[in-house]
Amino acid sequence: MKKVVVGKCKLCQETKKLNFEHIPPRSAFNKETRYYTLKQTNFLQKAKEYVFEELKPKSKKEQGGVGQYSFCEECNGFLGSKYVRTYKKFAQIAMSIIQSNDRNIKAFEFDISDINLLKFLKQITSIFIATNSHSFTESYPELLEFVKDENQNKLPNRYRFYMYLNNEGQIRNGHIHFTNHYGTVCEFTFQPFGFVLSIDNPNRIMQLSEITSFKHYDKIKKVEKLPIILNKYPTYYPIPLDFRTENELKGST
Ligand SMILES: [Zn+2]
Numbered sequence: 067m068k069k070v071v072v073g074k075c076k077l078c079q080e081t082k083k084l085n086f087e088h089i090p091p092r093s094a095f096n097k098e099t100r101y102y103t104l105k106q107t108n109f110l111q112k113a114k115e116y117v118f119e120e121l122k123p124k125s126k127k128e129q130g131g132v133g134q135y136s137f138c139e140e141c142n143g144f145l146g147s148k149y150v151r152t153y154k155k156f157a158q159i160a161m162s163i164i165q166s167n168d169r170n171i172k173a174f175e176f177d178i179s180d181i182n183l184l185k186f187l188k189q190i191t192s193i194f195i196a197t198n199s200h201s202f203t204e205s206y207p208e209l210l211e212f213v214k215d216e217n218q219n220k221l222p223n224r225y226r227f228y229m230y231l232n233n234e235g236q237i238r239n240g241h242i243h244f245t246n247h248y249g250t251v252c253e254f255t256f257q258p259f260g261f262v263l264s265i266d267n268p269n270r271i272m273q274l275s276e277i278t279s280f281k282h283y284d285k286i287k288k289v290e291k292l293p294i295i296l297n298k299y300p301t302y303y304p305i306p307l308d309f310r311t312e313n314e315l316k317g318s319t
Contacts, residue, residue, distance in 0.1 A: 245306055
């Protein structure tokens with residue numbers, strides 16, 4: 067049983083009883099996920115042992131889906147009724163395409179004309195809000211406004227979103243990182259997707275498919291076919307945008 071937690075909701079900012087939030091949604095392959103929680107520094111020091119040499123963390127294995135207490139019941143219900151179904155639909159399409167093809171295929175083309183891309187982008191944004199602390203939306207309040215109003219599409223250009231496919235490696239937790247190479251990034255990975263939110267970086271992250279334009283979905287939704295190409299990357303180490311393969315990592319010291 068999940069415990070009762072009272073705290074400040076990350077969406078409406080009111081202090082209320084919080085709901086255990088499945089991140090990603092329970093319906094998108096996160097119902098029975100078993101996982102360990104591990105301090106980032108500890109994982110980094112022993113990444114190779116944990117990932118490839120069956121070192122087991124000392125923490126106890128958790129189950130019932132990955133998530134945390136982020137939103138109140140009302141906000142959880144709002145997200146559930148507005149955005150979650152769209153996310154689930156795209157996740158199911160992506161998962162079945164990945165699974166029914168050769169695992170060595172590195173990129174897939176999708177027709178996304180029947181996905182409500184604005185809702186999809188808002189769901190992704192809500193994941194980054196849920197996985198980060200309150201200071202995240204204090205620094206980036208436009209993200210909060212974007213999620214709270216289902217019709218709002220005026221997200222400033224300083225926020226750029228990217229996605230890829232994933233079915234190999236570890237979960238990435240969405241936490242904000244300040245990197246030398248990519249600037250400020252949040253990366254969330256959970257099969258079959260990986261998402262990157264890049265903040266204040268004028269340069270496009272070339273190895274990923276940019277989906278920032280999903281916010282203009284109202285202008286593009288009339289098209290018959292809307293192709294997107296998504297690369298598939300492994301995520302073994304908890305380093306943002308590190309997509310080295312198992313072989314590359316095992317060969318390195
Ligand atoms: Zn709330």
